[in-house]
Structures are given as C-alpha cells and as structure tokens.
Amino acid sequence: MNYKILIVDDEPANTRTLERMFKEHYDVLSAQSGAEALDLLNLHDVALIISDQRMPGMTGVEFLKRSAEVRPHCVRLI
Numbered sequence: 001m002n003y004k005i006l007i008v009d010d011e012p013a014n015t016r017t018l019e020r021m022f023k024e025h026y027d028v029l030s031a032q033s034g035a036e037a038l039d040l041l042n043l044h045d046v047a048l049i050i051s052d053q054r055m056p057g058m059t060g061v062e063f064l065k066r067s068a069e070v071r072p073h074c075v076r077l078i
Contacts, residue, residue, distance in 0.1 A: 002027045003047040004026065004027045004029060004044055004048075005027070005046065006030070006031065006037060006041065006050070007028065007029070007030045007050050008031045008032075008036075008050070008060070008063060009030075009032070010033060012032070015030045015032070018050060029046065033055060033058065034055060034057060034058030034059075038066060038070065041067055042070060046074050047074060047075065048076075049064065049071075051076070051078050052078075053078055064076045064078060
C-alpha cells in the first residue's frame with residue numbers, strides 16, 4: 001500500500017511538477033483550491049499535504065487549519 005500525498009495549488013504547472021516528483025513512490029492526489037482539497041480529505045486517508053499559501057478563496061494557512069479537523073494525524077507542509 002502506498003501512502004497518499006495531497007498537493008493543493010491553484011497553479012497547474014506547480015501541481016504537475018510535484019506530481020512528477022512523487023508519483024513513482026506515492027499515490028498523488030491534487031486539488032486547485034482549499035475547498036476541493038477538503039472534499040478529497042473526506043474521501044481519502046492522506047498521509048501528507050503540500051499546500052500553496054496564496055490561493056483564491058482560502059489561504060494555505062486557513063486550509064491547513066481546517067484540514068487538521070478532518071485528518072488530525074496528517075503531516076502538513078506549506
């Protein structure tokens with residue numbers, strides 16, 4: 001079983017770069033907004049979240065605070 005990584009960034013080029021880096025060893029999920037990422041967290045057991053700070057609608061800090069309510073044991077990076 002591979003660990004799941006969630007990449008949250010509103011810039012697709014950044015997301016693609018990170019996906020290429022991790023996809024060989026991990027299951028990679030991606031979202032373009034904090035709201036979309038929260039939906040994914042409700043469906044998947046994610047081990048690591050990598051989030052951009054500046055995104056429309058919800059900052060990375062806001063998203064990571066809210067993600068802690070859904071997946072408290074997940075590692076978070078901004």
